[in-house]
Amino acid sequence: MTVLLALVTAALFGCGSWLLMQRRLSRIIVGVGLLGHGANMLLITSGRSGRAPIIDGGGDYADPLPQALALTAIVITFGVTAFLLALGFRSWQLTRDDRVEDDVEDRIIARPRPEHADETVTDDPEDTFGPDDEDDDANAATEATT
């Protein structure tokens, strides 16, 4: 049973971490959810396993504390995930795109200054950051917002 739980935890952490690396917010949210489940699972397995207390009677209870902690953690994860979904929806409403964009200010600073523009080839941000096909739409959205 413990091995099974360990495998499930590992799978959840693995899938969650992979999804977290994606650029689409919807995938990130699913990834955060999976990571949260993995952590809660780990929290449950951290205590001693055993029979249900009071109903079964006798000794060898399961440790109730990690279960209480996991319950609290689940509630918190639930609330925050709901907020993240709302945020993702708002982002989609505003930009019709759920990609996580780069920092706008960093791009402004990294772009060549206007007075030196004739010396440099272009001040198109896509050139300063190198070609990155995944990034193109995000760039367009960034330009639109500035």
Added chain:
Amino acid sequence: MSTLVPLPVIIPLMAAAISVLLGRYRYVQRAISIVSLTAVFGVSIALLVRVDDHGIIVHRAGGWPAPLGITLAVDRLAALMLVVSSFVLLAVVIYAVGQAGEERRRVGFHPLYLVLATGVSASFVTADLFNLFVAFEMMLAASYVLITLGGRADQVRSGMTYVVISLVASTLFITVLALLYASTGTINIADLAVRLQDVDPGVRSAFAIALLVVFGIKAGLFPLFFWLPDSYPTAPGPVTAIFAGLLTKVGVYAIMRTQTLMFGTPGWMGTTLLVVAVLTMVVGVLGAIAQDDMKRILAFHIISQIGYMIFGLGLFTVAGVAGAVFYIVHHIIVKTALFLVAGLVSRRAGSSRLSEVGGLVRSAPVIAVLFAVPALSLAGLPPFSGFLAKFSLVDAGIAAESWVVVAASLVVGLCTLYSMTKIWSGVFWGEADEQPAREPRTDRRWGAPVLMIIPTAALALGSIGVSVFAGPLYGVAERAAADLLDEQVYVDAVLGDDDLDEARP
């Protein structure tokens, strides 16, 4: 006396609940926020006076003995942090009332702000790692909503980064908690301090590093700071100020608490912290020099200043940790003041970008003075509080013969002065090169509504107060540091089974 301990948590939480119910009446909401935060400030001062005289105060919720029940403990460090944080929270809420911004448009501002205050207080007084997690979540959940309160595109964009990063840190925190519980069977900090001594040194080091990463993300340590300068400046002015002043420092507090009490301060940890401190200082200040927006310059300076606090902690001497505690007190007040001034500039001139603002020293001299005091303090010029804070750290560093870190901190101090003069010459001298994004507002005599000026001035005076009363304050910091480095004091107070409120002086 121990009944005072839960009050900094209970008062704002109850006030938040009442504030939600009375959401229709804006003036009642304001009164509730100001009254409850004033009460917390009063209670915190009472706690500090009491703790400094009589030692750690422990409150056992429901009367359950320490490792089993929920325990709250206030030592000198926690009491000092409570006083400073409640002072800053109070000042910023008055500023928010004065500003015609999100506070007027959204019913949720006051309840969320009070929940944030609850989370901050709870993370200072808890003696239990899981409750620390819950306190962090309270604080963060409120901060997620506050940072995206306007719902504008840039706020949502930077809010997403902030929420996802914080969630990853929280998940990591739960993971570490699970592993700690599996190996020791407890999550009470004092109990952990005892039981971790029997754990294999390798496993203990892994826990120490994992907790450093968890809190390092919240505190903005190198290389985990990248989310901070991106997300803070887009929030509404008062919210940015309170985030910049308080939230990262709660992370630093948690690092101090866990690394000193739980892991018996091994030598390699000190070296690791010092290396991280130097990198945080240098990278933060270099980032600040590159920026062109007042708020973003200040946001990068948060990172570089966090490095100073970690520098003091990494020495693991009484003088070093005392310097770090003193630095936190100075930094919370000064940083909040600077962000409030950035809000004033942005309101008065229509932008906080250096190229779009100019000549404010003539048109708004009050704002210029309010900027000069905390800015000189941040740069560490005598006789301001920053000089004393940096002096105590450098002194401790020389005593511990950590020459590289001392040299780095002095160079970073110069760079800080450079970027403060950059803001000064960009915003207060010269002319604006470009048209500001919004229309400048010149309707007020002092450059801003009086309710915005007063809290900013109070914080600037507070920073001067820190340097005037530096002697007694440093004394408290020194005793707090001595308590932190001798974990037995904390363990005895929390785990002691005597029914007295104060375990020992």
